[in-house]
Amino acid sequence: MKRSRAVSLGILGAAAFGLAACQQEEQTDAAAFPDEASCVAAAAQSGWFTREDCAATFAEAQALHAETAPRYESRELCEQEHGAGNCGGDTVAGSGGGGSIFMPLLAGYLIGQALGGGRAMAQPVVPKAGGGYATPTGGTQLSRLNSTGKMGTAAFAKGPTTVGQPPMTRAAVASRGGFGGSAATRSVGG
Amino acid sequence: MDRITLPERPEWRAKAAELGFTFADMHGEPYWDESSAYAFTLEEIEGRIEDPCTELHAMCREAVATVLADEGLMERLGLPRLRWEFIRDSWEAGEPELYGRFDLAYDGKGPAKLLEYNADTPTSLYESASFQWLWYEEQVAARVLPEGSDQFNRIHEALVERFAEMFAPDTDLHFAAMAGAPEDYATVETMAWAAREAGMGAHYTDLEKIGISDQGQFTDAEDRVIGTLFKLYPWEDLFADEFSAHLASAQCRFIEPPWKALLSNKAILPVLWQMYPGHPNLLPAFFADDTKGLADAAHLMLAGHVTKPIFSREGASVTITAQGRVLERATNRDYDRHPMIVQGYAPLPVMGGMRPVIGAWVVGETCVGMGVREDRALITQDLSRFKPHFIEG
Numbered sequence: 275m276k277r278s279r280a281v282s283l284g285i286l287g288a289a290a291f292g293l294a295a296c297q298q299e300e301q302t303d304a305a306a307f308p309d310e311a312s313c314v315a316a317a318a319q320s321g322w323f324t325r326e327d328c329a330a331t332f333a334e335a336q337a338l339h340a341e342t343a344p345r346y347e348s349r350e351l352c353e354q355e356h357g358a359g360n361c362g363g364d365t366v367a368g369s370g371g372g373g374s375i376f377m378p379l380l381a382g383y384l385i386g387q388a389l390g391g392g393r394a395m396a397q398p399v400v401p402k403a404g405g406g407y408a409t410p411t412g413g414t415q416l417s418r419l420n421s422t423g424k425m426g427t428a429a430f431a432k433g434p435t436t437v438g439q440p441p442m443t444r445a446a447v448a449s450r451g452g453f454g455g456s457a458a459t460r461s462v463g464g
Numbered sequence: 465m466d467r468i469t470l471p472e473r474p475e476w477r478a479k480a481a482e483l484g485f486t487f488a489d490m491h492g493e494p495y496w497d498e499s500s501a502y503a504f505t506l507e508e509i510e511g512r513i514e515d516p517c518t519e520l521h522a523m524c525r526e527a528v529a530t531v532l533a534d535e536g537l538m539e540r541l542g543l544p545r546l547r548w549e550f551i552r553d554s555w556e557a558g559e560p561e562l563y564g565r566f567d568l569a570y571d572g573k574g575p576a577k578l579l580e581y582n583a584d585t586p587t588s589l590y591e592s593a594s595f596q597w598l599w600y601e602e603q604v605a606a607r608v609l610p611e612g613s614d615q616f617n618r619i620h621e622a623l624v625e626r627f628a629e630m631f632a633p634d635t636d637l638h639f640a641a642m643a644g645a646p647e648d649y650a651t652v653e654t655m656a657w658a659a660r661e662a663g664m665g666a667h668y669t670d671l672e673k674i675g676i677s678d679q680g681q682f683t684d685a686e687d688r689v690i691g692t693l694f695k696l697y698p699w700e701d702l703f704a705d706e707f708s709a710h711l712a713s714a715q716c717r718f719i720e721p722p723w724k725a726l727l728s729n730k731a732i733l734p735v736l737w738q739m740y741p742g743h744p745n746l747l748p749a750f751f752a753d754d755t756k757g758l759a760d761a762a763h764l765m766l767a768g769h770v771t772k773p774i775f776s777r778e779g780a781s782v783t784i785t786a787q788g789r790v791l792e793r794a795t796n797r798d799y800d801r802h803p804m805i806v807q808g809y810a811p812l813p814v815m816g817g818m819r820p821v822i823g824a825w826v827v828g829e830t831c832v833g834m835g836v837r838e839d840r841a842l843i844t845q846d847l848s849r850f851k852p853h854f855i856e857g
Binding site for chain 1 (some may be wrong): 483484485506509593594595597598600614615616617618620621640642649650653654657658661671672673674675676685687695697700701702704705706707710855
């Protein structure tokens, strides 16, 4: 016999909700909303979150945004990463290191079902330059809000605290994205 | 070799969708096409494809050693001199190769002729190793194909075995592709499945999200250090990227190893012809500026010649000429600025109005399976169709 005895068949597909990741992490029900009202409007049909969850997770997302959103040393640098008109001054009074600090506006939030019960999980999302949304670390990306699906639980891991920390400089931003600039065509395979 | 019309599996589109094979149709055209399939004899598979390709890979390894020892040839490959030491070190350290795909012109009569070696970033792995395999198993179950037939497709099992040879159990491997290209992602994820089956930890990151840590190591989108990186992205492009300065010092092992940059390069084709002139599986090949070599070999290229850039993917910037007339010129000219090579023209057979190219997969150092793509055009490009194959019982 010149063929495999067994072959794994499925591929998740890069178009899956959020970032299709290979790691074998647990998946949970998740939904993305631009604001609390949209969440409340969807709560009745959802079956796994309530209006109360919407309010609690939105408040948590706002707090996490203030604490963990990326912070930049200039508006220009922030808009380069998050798009024109999508950045504002630091929302936490007195947190700056003397100079001015800019951060992306809260564009919406993710709500996720806690595995094994308990309070629904929350993460803020901020706009990305060129369209779409991402969690503060950039680890989970969404093409649109008002969407539901399965998502890895790692999407709800809290990002590093940025409040009170020195803002990112241009050099710090450039330390990601140093590969991929030379592809001649969209698909690089042969 | 024959092209045989067969009934399609009634539910294959639903199955493809369920499995995540989202690009079974691409650009509004079918990509996976099982309305017919290619049939081969076992003697043909073993004598014309399998054994010759295992031999071709061994010849390619000899060619790597030859090129690395010859500065003039290294110049010909168009890779930055700053990275030569990095490439050489990977060869001298014996870093093992994982996979590659030979593209062959084969007409069922003469020997298969090597068109090029996709030794660095071959795609169509999912359709070759997995969906084609499923097609075969289901067609046998449906009695469309007879018991006692077979398929040349040990690709998946061979990958699992190769990962287990290359890495200790539980090694964490990162797999990266450019975001937004589902056909590339499918190849990477198929590879990641094999790695996991071999007992490895497999993690995905978009290539563009790779960062660099304070200690100069590469990190994934979640800031985990990358110890081993499978990159579905050509070495020549990595060398041109901003992070290329960190490649040698990042303490990162790469798959494919850097020396594969010498084999995915079309400049290896004239080198192979110099080393093994007249080999039955090679086409005469010369650097485009080698006017003497080309003049001396004119009698070997009466059917015409093909001009190809040393770097190119999916037929881009390829031109076929015969009797002084251009037969076909690829419309995608993205690679025109690169140095060119000239190769003897081996016309693909025409079967059912289509021209098939054999993709023979090498895992480790052995040919372990194949896939067929066919195109109406003389140059197989990104609108080609993938066709399943079987071995007659």
